[in-house]
Amino acid sequence: MSNTFEEKTIASQSIYKGKIIDVRVDDVELPDGNKSKRELIDHPGAVGIIPVTDDHKIVMVEQYRKALEKSIIEIPAGKLEVGEQPEVTANRELEEETGYRAGSLDYVVSYYTSPGFANEKLYIYEARDLTKVDDALKGDDDEFVEIIEVTIDEALDLIKKEHIHDAKTIHAIYYLMQKEGRS
Amino acid sequence: MSNTFEEKTIASQSIYKGKIIDVRVDDVELPDGNKSKRELIDHPGAVGIIPVTDDHKIVMVEQYRKALEKSIIEIPAGKLEVGEQPEVTANRELEEETGYRAGSLDYVVSYYTSPGFANEKLYIYEARDLTKVDDALKGDDDEFVEIIEVTIDEALDLIKKEHIHDAKTIHAIYYLMQKEGRS
Numbered sequence: 084m085s086n087t088f089e090e091k092t093i094a095s096q097s098i099y100k101g102k103i104i105d106v107r108v109d110d111v112e113l114p115d116g117n118k119s120k121r122e123l124i125d126h127p128g129a130v131g132i133i134p135v136t137d138d139h140k141i142v143m144v145e146q147y148r149k150a151l152e153k154s155i156i157e158i159p160a161g162k163l164e165v166g167e168q169p170e171v172t173a174n175r176e177l178e179e180e181t182g183y184r185a186g187s188l189d190y191v192v193s194y195y196t197s198p199g200f201a202n203e204k205l206y207i208y209e210a211r212d213l214t215k216v217d218d219a220l221k222g223d224d225d226e227f228v229e230i231i232e233v234t235i236d237e238a239l240d241l242i243k244k245e246h247i248h249d250a251k252t253i254h255a256i257y258y259l260m261q262k263e264g265r266s
Numbered sequence: 267m268s269n270t271f272e273e274k275t276i277a278s279q280s281i282y283k284g285k286i287i288d289v290r291v292d293d294v295e296l297p298d299g300n301k302s303k304r305e306l307i308d309h310p311g312a313v314g315i316i317p318v319t320d321d322h323k324i325v326m327v328e329q330y331r332k333a334l335e336k337s338i339i340e341i342p343a344g345k346l347e348v349g350e351q352p353e354v355t356a357n358r359e360l361e362e363e364t365g366y367r368a369g370s371l372d373y374v375v376s377y378y379t380s381p382g383f384a385n386e387k388l389y390i391y392e393a394r395d396l397t398k399v400d401d402a403l404k405g406d407d408d409e410f411v412e413i414i415e416v417t418i419d420e421a422l423d424l425i426k427k428e429h430i431h432d433a434k435t436i437h438a439i440y441y442l443m444q445k446e447g448r449s
Binding site: 085087106117149248 | 268291329333381411
């Protein structure tokens with residue numbers, strides 16, 4: 084696709100370099116020749132995993148999200164380490180967060196989470212043939228999650244109650260419904 | 267839902283206050299008593315609109331996204347003004363970006379786009395009974411968009427080509443497929 088309405092960078096100011104995100108403000112030249120500023124977040128990208136058990140339940144994690152100041156229930160996810168292939172991240176995060184190892188891991192789709200200001204790209208995988216492992220990888224020291232397994236109907240109810248309340252998890256549920264021909 | 271694993275704020279440092287986003291770093295106390303830092307983006311929230319024409323096409327906009335350094339095709343969207351009801355934002359953004367006014371606007375769902383670091387909440391609406399208006403509201407001076415209308419099959423092809431490549435638009439297409447009982 085052509086880069087219609089491309090905005091040329093005139094200057095770029097680094098605001099913050101963090102552990103997970105970098106922040107910068109770019110001065111841009113617009114297609115009509117005028118100038119504007121763009122506030123931008125650089126993010127390494129992440130994976131989300133849709134783990135489905137043999138009895139058709141979706142494995143999810145409940146965790147506290149400081150940005151929202153509340154706990155929500157999400158599909159397992161985690162950010163890419165430098166140079167890491169998304170499949171590797173997906174297998175690692177699945178095991179760390181849920182204690183499951185996947186017999187099959189299939190790529191579903193990738194998307195930008197919030198293209199208006201961030202370049203975070205999320206790679207979504209579907210994990211099947213799950214087995215619980217005794218010696219599961221340990222997650223980050225500052226991550227606390229609780230595992231729950233839900234049916235699609237239970238997940239729809241959790242969306243209504245806004246306990247499931249993020250884009251990737253809602254998308255995952257629609258994806259499974261569409262795959263199973265449910266409407 | 268209980269706030270399992272709540273992280274108490276010990277200190278909060280403002281890094282940047284912008285036009286669209288604010289950036290802060292919070293020092294938190296974890297459930298086990300240890301300390302950590304959270305890099306956080308405050309965002310006013312936004313709406314996304316799924317406009318469906320009488321002949322079952324989805325109205326989308328192609329625009330350059332500086333964060334991605336490329337053009338992508340998205341459903342119309344825009345951020346909430348201070349104190350603005352999401353329905354008002356949805357009608358305004360639909361008209362500004364596409365020139366359409368909606369006879370009916372129905373709430374679909376709301377979700378956080380990237381709960382790991384941002385509190386951006388997106389409210390999704392489905393717009394039907396569209397009429398083109400001659401004296402449409404004008405958008406922001408620094409927004410340049412091109413309107414395209416696509417069938418669901420064309421949209422699925424655009425996802426494959428990664429011309430449609432963001433969470434809200436992919437979700438919108440799955441939502442319509444699920445609504446129409448397609449699999």
